Amino acid sequence: MSKLNQRSIPVQWQGQDYSVWVVDNFDGYLDAFALEVGGNLTDERCPFGVLLWPSSRSLADIFAEVKPLPEAKLIVELGCGVGFLSCVLAKIYPEAKIYACDYEESLGSFVEQNARAWGVEDRVEFRAIDWRREPPSDLLSKADLVVGADLFYDDSHLEHLPPFASQLLKAGGTLVLADPRRFRFSKALEELQKHFHLLEQREEDCALDKEGIEEFMIGAGYREQKISILTLSRI
Numbered sequence: 001m002s003k004l005n006q007r008s009i010p011v012q013w014q015g016q017d018y019s020v021w022v023v024d025n026f027d028g029y030l031d032a033f034a035l036e037v038g039g040n041l042t043d044e045r046c047p048f049g050v051l052l053w054p055s056s057r058s059l060a061d062i063f064a065e066v067k068p069l070p071e072a073k074l075i076v077e078l079g080c081g082v083g084f085l086s087c088v089l090a091k092i093y094p095e096a097k098i099y100a101c102d103y104e105e106s107l108g109s110f111v112e113q114n115a116r117a118w119g120v121e122d123r124v125e126f127r128a129i130d131w132r133r134e135p136p137s138d139l140l141s142k143a144d145l146v147v148g149a150d151l152f153y154d155d156s157h158l159e160h161l162p163p164f165a166s167q168l169l170k171a172g173g174t175l176v177l178a179d180p181r182r183f184r185f186s187k188a189l190e191e192l193q194k195h196f197h198l199l200e201q202r203e204e205d206c207a208l209d210k211e212g213i214e215e216f217m218i219g220a221g222y223r224e225q226k227i228s229i230l231t232l233s234r235i
């Protein structure tokens with residue numbers, strides 16, 4: 001796909017103003033994407049990472065209040081989209097290396113742009129990683145923390161994502177996920193508990209009237225979305 005036009009949206013985090021770069025024209029982008037994949041919009045390629053999703057925003061707000069771990073040196077974000085959460089984590093852990101991972105290679109330019117905008121380009125690195133494949137050997141059992149926002153929207157994710165995240169973590173490492181509780185959520189929780197202990201589950205409301213949240217997410221009259229935040233430890 002040719003280089004994507006980006007626009008920045010304002011995001012307040014820890015009382016400061018930041019910019020987050022997302023796709024400029026989502027409808028136009030979807031059309032171009034559909035053409036590129038021959039109209040075959042399946043899980044093989046997913047076009048949704050170019051937006052900033054409510055689950056990411058909720059997780060960033062929670063991390064601003066409470067660090068997910070006292071210390072973390074190596075962090076992996078799965079399905080990072082534009083890399084917003086990775087930038088937030090780089091701010092929270094100024095010593096940590098963060099791998100922002102997604103299987104859509106075109107997202108690399110968004111992650112790089114956001115890492116520069118947040119001043120964390122020295123420690124946030126995009127990697128094209130698909131959780132349906134074997135984890136890269138250099139990351140096996142290396143991460144203190146794995147995070148992800150809004151990742152359970154296809155049946156295949158339920159099977160592949162939990163063992164993949166578990167393989168990346170050190171023994172006793174922590175996984176934090178935010179999910180907008182779509183119909184797969186309870187099944188996802190079951191699958192996760194085959195590989196992790198559930199330490200905490202909390203519910204947050206994310207307002208949907210924030211700039212950058214596309215109309216199609218808002219639906220008929222909904223002004224906010226319930227987000228579940230799961231904290232799990234590797235068995």
Ligand SMILES: C[S@@+](CC[C@H](N)C(=O)[O-])C[C@H]1O[C@@H](n2cnc3c(N)ncnc32)[C@H](O)[C@@H]1O
Pocket residue numbers: 046047048049050051052053054055056078079080081082101102103104129130131132148149150151
């Ligand atoms: C709904 S978006 C969420 C993006 C971002 N986490 C956020 O909250 O703004 C889901 C992301 O998961 C990525 N994804 C889907 N399947 C994947 C796979 N098999 N391996 C890696 N990433 C995947 C998509 O490319 C997309 O960026």
